[in-house]
Amino acid sequence: MAFTREEITDILLEAVGKAIKRDPATLTTDLKWVDDLSFRSVQGMKVCGLLNYRLKITVPLTDLIKCETLQDAVDMLEGMVQ
Numbered sequence: 001m002a003f004t005r006e007e008i009t010d011i012l013l014e015a016v017g018k019a020i021k022r023d024p025a026t027l028t029t030d031l032k033w034v035d036d037l038s039f040r041s042v043q044g045m046k047v048c049g050l051l052n053y054r055l056k057i058t059v060p061l062t063d064l065i066k067c068e069t070l071q072d073a074v075d076m077l078e079g080m081v082q
Contacts, residue, residue: 015050019043029071
């Protein structure tokens with residue numbers, strides 16, 4: 001199933017919001033995983049699991065942590081679902 005860029009962004013923000021217990025509406029794609037969100041690997045595993053479920057793809061944690069910002073993750077995910 002193909003997803004639009006907007007759908008991928010919404011799914012990512014929802015997954016990140018759940019992982020860090022924050023309202024997804026307060027998140028933007030220019031936020032940095034570590035500097036802005038204080039993201040930890042355990043939260044990354046949760047995000048990967050949620051993305052795997054919602055996007056029906058396998059998102060390796062090693063690929064996700066290479067992304068500096070949420071926008072970088074959207075770009076990566078867009079390439080994975082096409």
